[in-house]
Structures are given as structure tokens and as C-alpha cells.
Amino acid sequence: MANDEIDTVGTLPPTDVDVRTGLTSEQVARRRAEGRTNDVPSRASRSVRDIVRANVFTRINAILGVLLLIVLSTGSVVDGMFGLLIIANSAIGIIQETRAKRTLDQLAIVSQSQPVVRRDGTATAVAPSEVVIDEIIELGAGDQIVVDGTVVEGELLEIDESLLTGEADPVHKQPGDAVLSGSFVVSGSGAYRATKVGKDAYAAKLAEEASKFTLVHSELRSGVDKILKVITYMMVPAGVLIIYNQLFVSEQNLGSALNGMVAALVPMVPEGLVLMTSLAFAVGVIRLGRRQCLVQELPAIEGLARVDVVCADKTGTLTENGMRLAELRLLTTGAGGDETRVRDALAAMAGDDPRPNASVQAIAEAFDHDPGWTATGVAPFTSAKKWSGISYDGNGNWVLGAPDVLLDPASDDARTAEEIGAGGLRVLLLGEGDVPVDAAAAPGRVTPRALVVLEQRVRPDAADTLAYFAEQKVEVKVISGDNAVSVGAVAQSLGLPGGTRAVDARDLPDEPDALADVLEDSTTFGRVRPDQKRAMVGALQSRGHTVAMTGDGVNDVLALKDADIGVSMGSGSPATRAVAQIVLLDNSFATLPYVVGEGRRVIGNIERVSNLFLTKTVYSVLLALLVGLSGVAAQLFHFDPMPYPFLPRHVTIAAWFTIGIPAFILSLAPNNERARTGFVPRVMRFAIPSGLVIGVATFVAYALVYAGPDQTETQKIQAGTTALITLIMIALWVLAIVARPYVWWKIVLLAGSVAGYLVLFSVPFCREFFKLDPSNVAATTTAFVCGGVGIVLVEVGWWVSGRLHGEKRRLFSLPESPAGSDGS
Incomplete structure (x- = not known):
């Protein structure tokens, strides 16, 4: 917006508005009926429709939806179980974000500054949305200008417009001068008439320019988005290679070929990563809301973790x-x-x-x-x-x-x-x-x-x-x-x-x-x-x-705006509450450690579960490439090609206890480690080596027991089971590493995951339903040997990586500190 619009001199109020008494109740009612109110939706909260749309129409759901349709077209309903992830992801995301929205909206009402208007000769505090055109609004030091207007009274009135114009010096205002929403009173007192309300007001137009108001960058979300884009591009060549191998090299029928392709592609999708990220932020908002802490910009939770x-x-x-x-x-x-x-x-x-x-x-x-x-x-x-x-x-x-x-x-x-x-x-x-x-x-x-x-x-x-x-x-x-x-x-x-x-x-x-x-x-x-x-x-x-600034007075506004995280007290001036990302409604500095702790919990746990999901993506891509390339090599060098070892139901259960349930628990668990920058490189340093080990070990185990294109159905199931046991063993060890340092509940979580797989592989109904057969002693022994080698390599890699990058490694948690540490 041009500067000449900012400096425009306003006009004095029309004759039908008495400056001393303000609007009458009848005049207010007429303006409301005409829709001339300041009803601007809060930017701190999305509508329910937006929340539903954002959680249903996602890149992840789109990919899984297409793969589900392909599997269902083959008639194998059981292998389409992964489609339940679409419902689960969407439902959990919608429920938690709606709860967070309700919390935010309730706190925002409490925190909202209330301009004082003159109506029927009485000064009354009202919500900003209730201000109508031609309203006479009183001003004092620290008050925020909620709508555009023209000064009608002024006693040494000085307005700071730096948040809008960048000009550092307060501007002296006299009757007839224009004032702009988004500015605030530094000193003096006065009153102004509302000339532009709602979306016509200056601050409402600026709000559309996110750069003016979104001060917090989320490294987590941008990192996750970057990873998802790369994965999407990788899936196309991997899918083409697998379908070529299944149809033209292994010469399977169309249904089996499509099932193999879907089984290869589904685990490449980190289906829970976006959900866990949104869930962690939403739960953080709810937890802080219970402590009377209003988070006006969600990434501020992450920012505080880095302070x-x-x-x-x-x-x-x-x-x-x-x-x-x-x-x-x-x-x-x-x-x-x-x-x-x-x-x-x-x-x-x-x-x-x-x-x-x-x-x-x-x-x-x-x-x-x-x-x-x-x-x-x-x-x-x-x-x-x-x-x-x-x-x-x-x-x-x-x-x-x-x-x-x-x-x-x-x-x-x-x-x-x-x-x-x-x-x-x-x-x-x-x-x-x-x-x-x-x-x-x-x-x-x-x-x-x-x-x-x-x-x-x-x-x-x-x-x-x-x-x-x-x-x-x-x-x-x-x-x-x-x-x-x-x-x-x-x-x-x-x-x-x-x-x-x-x-x-x-x-x-x-x-x-x-x-x-x-x-x-x-x-x-x-x-x-x-x-x-x-x-x-x-x-x-x-x-x-990384600087957090706390304050409550009008003299803190500029510093709050420039700080990485601005924290205002609930009793602070309207201007400070407006520019802060976090408002402590209980006015207690002692709440800040809980806010910092919540930020650390969110960012630390998202990094943990990211390690799990991206390890799965890496080994899935690698396994698909190895199987596909082996098919190409089989044609070139004339040996028996290998089909993809897993059915879609296999990759579904492989993720149940190595990623799905543990990731959900870890994403909500206590975590008090201070966040560091470099989220994506750090996750990749763990996920790529671990994924490579799992992918290669699984492929080797499968290759060692594969009985050739003339294998019986039993041999085919046993070979797939061997590969699955190898994969699950190393993936469980990856989970054990990600869960470190250990406390009692993490050990229980790991034991529960192992027990879950023991049930799946030992109960006859589960073995038949999921097509598992570990009865071949030689094949199962091969699986354990390959899995054991993979575990050793992953463990050694974790310690070596820590030494190379100066990261401390601990197996068990230190004793809990009394100041809010959880020992994670």
C-alpha cells in the first residue's frame, strides 16, 4: 500500500454523529443491519471447513487413495487394509485440530482487547467485531487502533505507526488527522471516528500479506514438506520399475503384478508423518491452553523450543x-x-x-x-x-x-x-x-x-x-x-x-x-x-x-515484534498482546518454562518419529529398486528373476508395531531436550544408513531362500515370511535406538512391540490371515542371521554417527530434574 494513503488527512465527522455522546442505539442497530461492522475473521484460527479440507485432501491421502483403488480393482479386499490409514489420518487430524481451534478461540476471546466506544452518551468497552462505521472510539496510552478513522479529539496524542510504515518516531495527531488500524497510542489521549471497518481497514488489507504478520518460520513443517516432495518424485520411477519387473520379467498375472507394485509403493509413503506433526502441534496448543497460555501462531511452539x-x-x-x-x-x-x-x-x-x-x-x-x-x-x-x-x-x-x-x-x-x-x-x-x-x-x-x-x-x-x-x-x-x-x-x-x-x-x-x-x-x-x-x-x-522477548507495556511492542518469539502478559497493553505470538493470560512468568518445555516436546518428538517414517521410506525405495534392477539384470544375464517379496498386507503389519503405534505414543511423550537447527540433515543422517541396512538385509535374506519361478505357493509364502522377519527385526532395533535414552515406559513400549509380532507369527489364525509361514527352519534361521547382522550394523552406525557429529549418546535417561525435565 502506498505511503500517500498512510499520510492522508481525514475529514471531521458528519453532522449526524455527536462526538460527545457517540452513536445512539438506533444508529448502531441500523449500521449492523446494513453490514457496516468490523466483523473480520480471526487469523489465529481456521474454520472447521478449512480444517476438514486440509486433513482430507492431502498429498498423502491422494497417493494412498489411488493405490487403494488399484488393489480393490484386483479383488483383494484384505490387501487394501492400508486404506484405513486414510480414514485414521483424516479423523485424528480433524478431531485434534478442532479441539485446538476451540481452545484457541476461547482463549482469544479472553485475550481480546476491547476498544472503548461512546454510545448514548456512555463509554462502553466492546469487542472489536462489534465496532460499526462512524463509531466514536476513545484512546489512551497503550491502546491499539482497531479500525481506520479520523481523530476528533486529541490531547498530546502520539501514535506509533512503525508496525505499518517502519517509521520509528511516534506521530503527533490532531483533530482531522487520519489514524490507521494496526498502530497504537504511545502517549496522550483522545478519540477518533471509525471511517473504515472490516476488510476495508488498513490492517485487514495488510493481514493478507503474510510477511507482515507471520513472524515465525517453522523449520519442522518446511522440512517435512521438502521430504514429501522428494518422496513423491521417487515413487514414479520406482513404481514403473516394479510393474515392469512384475509383468514383463517375472511374467505374473495383472492382479499379482499390481498387488506387488502397491506393496512396494505403500511403505514409501510416510503416511503418519504429517499426521504426527499436526497432532503434536494441536496437542501442544491444548496443553498450553489449560495453563491459560494463548498461542496466536502455532509455529511459535516450535520457536520456543529453540530459544x-x-x-x-x-x-x-x-x-x-x-x-x-x-x-x-x-x-x-x-x-x-x-x-x-x-x-x-x-x-x-x-x-x-x-x-x-x-x-x-x-x-x-x-x-x-x-x-x-x-x-x-x-x-x-x-x-x-x-x-x-x-x-x-x-x-x-x-x-x-x-x-x-x-x-x-x-x-x-x-x-x-x-x-x-x-x-x-x-x-x-x-x-x-x-x-x-x-x-x-x-x-x-x-x-x-x-x-x-x-x-x-x-x-x-x-x-x-x-x-x-x-x-x-x-x-x-x-x-x-x-x-x-x-x-x-x-x-x-x-x-x-x-x-x-x-x-x-x-x-x-x-x-x-x-x-x-x-x-x-x-x-x-x-x-x-x-x-x-x-x-x-x-x-x-x-x-x-534465538531470542524470546517478554513484556506487557507499550514500550515493549517494537522489541516484541522483532524478537524470534514475542511473549506478552495477559494484563499487558492491547498493542503488546496484538504483536505477541504467545500471550500468558495468567500473567505469570512461571508459565514460560512450561511453554518452552511444550515446544521442546513437540519438536523433539516429531524428529523422533520422522526418523522412523523416513527409515521406512528409504528401505522401501531401496527394496523396490533392488527387486526391479534384479529383474533387469535377470534379462541381461539370463537368470531367474525375483518378484516383489511382500503382499500389501505384509507391509501393513510391518508398520504396526515398528512405527504406527510406537510413533503415536512417542509423538505425545515428554521430551525436554533443547531443539537444534538442521532438522532435515540430522534426520537423513539416521534414516538413510538405517534404511539402507534394512533394505539390503531384507533383499539378501529373500534372495537366499527364493526357490525360483517354479516355486510352490508354500515356498513363496515362506520366502516372503523370511524377508518380513528380517525387516521386522532390524526395524524394531531402529525403534529401540530412536526411543533412547530409555526410561521404564519406553522399555515397556519396546517389549509390547516385540510381543505384538510374536502373537502375529504364532497364532494360527493370524498366520493364515496374513499369509505367514515361519515353519521352514532353514529359511527362518537365514532370516535371524540376516536380521542379526543388520542390527549390529545399525547399532554401530548410530554410535559412529554420534562420534563424527559430536552428538552425545546415552542408553538410559538421567535422573529427572525438579524443574520440569522429564528425562527424555
Whole structure:
């Protein structure tokens, strides 16, 4: 969208809308009937129709569906059992995604910012979707602009449009100026009339450009998609080669040839991989939802698993939101410095603030009387200047803000404030300026009147949370706008390394490389401006860190947007909740370890099951190629060709206990290992060697017992059984490797898988139904020998690969840690 559209000056409201009272109920009802509402569907949630379509019409289901039709055309219904996977994949995916959608929708309603509109002369908070055209909407610091409009009232109103335009500086808005949805109020107050709602609004148009709003890249999903494309291309030549071998080389009838082709192609399809990926994400959303955590972008779960630096604000994150007045310390007496006048000034300033922050609320509770002063000028608080002020007719120009900003740092009063702040208390200076607070030269020369000492309680679970991150090798950087000494005191009390060496951000270098050096060495920072928070996130990212930023104030918005993962508190400003990928609705920093743990569970388990599915794909492709090429070689060198060893029912049961059921359990199991980049190469390093071993060992076992083209039906079944036993033995060992390190339930899972196959091969009904015959001692012995050799090769390969790539290998899990580790 062109910049000239952004800068367009709006028009004043039409005559039928009274700015003071807003729309009447009748006018609202008429506009709703005309469809002129802000009813834009949430981008955080897909519709049920979209979920059904996405889970039914998949590449996997399409491939399996075609193969199912081919098998059914031969009349072999039993061999079409793999078609049940289409139903299972679709049903499980739909059910879990629908549950996740319901969870997301319910949490999104709780988290949703509610603009305040004027209707029938009353200010009312409504859902964004209930806003209609011509609505008069009130604004205050931290509010998000929900629809496009024109300013009708403005008192030092400053709007940050950086999320839309990239311009870093807030824009001063006066009556008649246009405001755009997606921007937010930095300071001041006012009201605007809605001129564009719904899909016509600026942010709704931008939402169609995914790059503007989708900040999280999913390496898992892109990796899985890449693997599926390669597999699809591989299936075509493999299928052609197999059908050629079955029909023209082995000279089987059409039905047997087609069954052999399907048996070769079905295991190439990693049918459960996409399902397990979607399932793990969906279950993650549901689990986090139970902890009052709203995931606004699903890949954010994966992103948190990769986080190695958490940037946390002090106020509202490490400390509780609420404050109370601990002390009022007078600095001057006489000439306006008496206690009564100071108390009156504080009461007046707190009472005249339409949108008080936590500090002003604490002052208002302590000084709740009305001195009757008349305000003549206002300077709202901003994170950049660190002070606010109000001028009163005949009662002076009062300012309230940071002592180290308003005072000479070398003065006795500044030193006193710093000493108090060193105890972890928040200290504000109340002073009188010699110029009106709304003058260009404000605050002018400030005469200190009193230090307002506020007490913040450290969250009782903050220390445990920091200890968890330290144990998990995740660095925590405390980045706050408060005095550095005060921030350091809080960090030190929580045992954060480096808390005693708090850095004043006013001394930080602007050069990104130098800033990154400071950030690598320090953990605690005070007096950080909003633009510096953003720069600090960028500097950490430039050193290869994956950064999560937590915050709740309007000064955190830019840093939240630029961080790899933005985490907002539920009580935070609407703007912070809008740009964050994750919202902690319970306002508890202690929830973050569970979010990180859930991310690690998702990504770690998907990698585990990917190893299983892709190993199956590799050995299936290799076995098909070996059988097909042996047929070509048989024609060239005049020896007996071999048909494909398995029926479709064989490859179905081969996956039951080596992949299907175990993969489902492993995808939902606890896992607390920090995720690493390089998902696809790491999976391939395991799947390709393991698949090669299984494919070659199975082919060799089959070749050794194959009795030639004149074999009896019994010999044919025994040869297929031999190949199947070899395959299952090595595949079970691959499962045993993937399940490491072992805990008790994994050992039970492995034992159950082995028991499942023992039942299939020993119960007469199962042997007859699945055409299994292990009664030939020589053939079965061959299977065990080939399987044993394959197991040794896979095991050696796993240890050698770990040594070559510096990966730690463990057979058994370490003892569980108390901070949420599951020992996986």
C-alpha cells in the first residue's frame, strides 16, 4: 500500500454523529443491519471447513487413495487394509485440530482487547467485531487502533505507526488527522471516528500479506514438506520399475503384478508423518491452553523450543504488577516544599491522569483526596523522556519521573534516590519546574520536592523460573526502563548471574557490534529506551541467538515484534498482546518454562518419529529398486528373476508395531531436550544408513531362500515370511535406538512391540490371515542371521554417527530434574 494513503488527512465527522455522546442505539442497530461492522475473521484460527479440507485432501491421502483403488480393482479386499490409514489420518487430524481451534478461540476471546466506544452518551468497552462505521472510539496510552478513522479529539496524542510504515518516531495527531488500524497510542489521549471497518481497514488489507504478520518460520513443517516432495518424485520411477519387473520379467498375472507394485509403493509413503506433526502441534496448543497460555501462531511452539536467550522486563514479569507507597520523603521544606502541598500535588496529578499506570495507581490509593486544583497544561508520560507533568493554575508546574533523569546525577538528592533504589524499590521524583509542562523547554529547571518510594513485590515463583532457565542453558537478560541500580537489586535478590553489575543503558554504544559485545557479557540493564530494547534484540540475533522477548507495556511492542518469539502478559497493553505470538493470560512468568518445555516436546518428538517414517521410506525405495534392477539384470544375464517379496498386507503389519503405534505414543511423550537447527540433515543422517541396512538385509535374506519361478505357493509364502522377519527385526532395533535414552515406559513400549509380532507369527489364525509361514527352519534361521547382522550394523552406525557429529549418546535417561525435565 502506498505511503500517500498512510499520510492522508481525514475529514471531521458528519453532522449526524455527536462526538460527545457517540452513536445512539438506533444508529448502531441500523449500521449492523446494513453490514457496516468490523466483523473480520480471526487469523489465529481456521474454520472447521478449512480444517476438514486440509486433513482430507492431502498429498498423502491422494497417493494412498489411488493405490487403494488399484488393489480393490484386483479383488483383494484384505490387501487394501492400508486404506484405513486414510480414514485414521483424516479423523485424528480433524478431531485434534478442532479441539485446538476451540481452545484457541476461547482463549482469544479472553485475550481480546476491547476498544472503548461512546454510545448514548456512555463509554462502553466492546469487542472489536462489534465496532460499526462512524463509531466514536476513545484512546489512551497503550491502546491499539482497531479500525481506520479520523481523530476528533486529541490531547498530546502520539501514535506509533512503525508496525505499518517502519517509521520509528511516534506521530503527533490532531483533530482531522487520519489514524490507521494496526498502530497504537504511545502517549496522550483522545478519540477518533471509525471511517473504515472490516476488510476495508488498513490492517485487514495488510493481514493478507503474510510477511507482515507471520513472524515465525517453522523449520519442522518446511522440512517435512521438502521430504514429501522428494518422496513423491521417487515413487514414479520406482513404481514403473516394479510393474515392469512384475509383468514383463517375472511374467505374473495383472492382479499379482499390481498387488506387488502397491506393496512396494505403500511403505514409501510416510503416511503418519504429517499426521504426527499436526497432532503434536494441536496437542501442544491444548496443553498450553489449560495453563491459560494463548498461542496466536502455532509455529511459535516450535520457536520456543529453540530459544537460548530470554529478554525479560522487570515490572510485571519478575515483579508483580501492583505497587504500594512505601515512603514519601520530603527533599525541601518551605517555599512550596511543605508536606501538605506535596500531598495535594500528588493527589491532583493522580486524579487527573485518565489512564494511570501502576505507579500512579499506587499514588492515587495513598493520596485519594481532591485538592480542587485546575489543570492548565499536561505532558503525558513516555518511555523516551521518563517523566510526566501537569501545570496547575496558581499552583505550579509539577513533574513526576525518574530522579536520575530530572536531577543532576552528582546531587545529594540523586544519590539518596540511588541508595533507596539499591534496595530494589522504585523511586520517583516529584518536582516543580519553572516553565509550563507543555512548553518546548519543559521541564526546565526542576526544584526537587519529594521522593516517592514505591514497593514492588518480587513474584514468588520468579527465582524458580530463572533457575529452570539456567539449568536448561537458556540465558535471561533483564531489560527494564527502571533505574539500573533498582533493577540490579531485584536481579541480585533472585540469584541472576551478573545482577550485581547492572548496566545503565544510557551508556550503551549505538554501534550494533559493540552493543552485542556488552550484551554477551552482561545480564541486567536499566533505563532502557524502547528503541534500545529493539536494538538489543537485534544485536543478540546477530550473534546467532534465538531470542524470546517478554513484556506487557507499550514500550515493549517494537522489541516484541522483532524478537524470534514475542511473549506478552495477559494484563499487558492491547498493542503488546496484538504483536505477541504467545500471550500468558495468567500473567505469570512461571508459565514460560512450561511453554518452552511444550515446544521442546513437540519438536523433539516429531524428529523422533520422522526418523522412523523416513527409515521406512528409504528401505522401501531401496527394496523396490533392488527387486526391479534384479529383474533387469535377470534379462541381461539370463537368470531367474525375483518378484516383489511382500503382499500389501505384509507391509501393513510391518508398520504396526515398528512405527504406527510406537510413533503415536512417542509423538505425545515428554521430551525436554533443547531443539537444534538442521532438522532435515540430522534426520537423513539416521534414516538413510538405517534404511539402507534394512533394505539390503531384507533383499539378501529373500534372495537366499527364493526357490525360483517354479516355486510352490508354500515356498513363496515362506520366502516372503523370511524377508518380513528380517525387516521386522532390524526395524524394531531402529525403534529401540530412536526411543533412547530409555526410561521404564519406553522399555515397556519396546517389549509390547516385540510381543505384538510374536502373537502375529504364532497364532494360527493370524498366520493364515496374513499369509505367514515361519515353519521352514532353514529359511527362518537365514532370516535371524540376516536380521542379526543388520542390527549390529545399525547399532554401530548410530554410535559412529554420534562420534563424527559430536552428538552425545546415552542408553538410559538421567535422573529427572525438579524443574520440569522429564528425562527424555
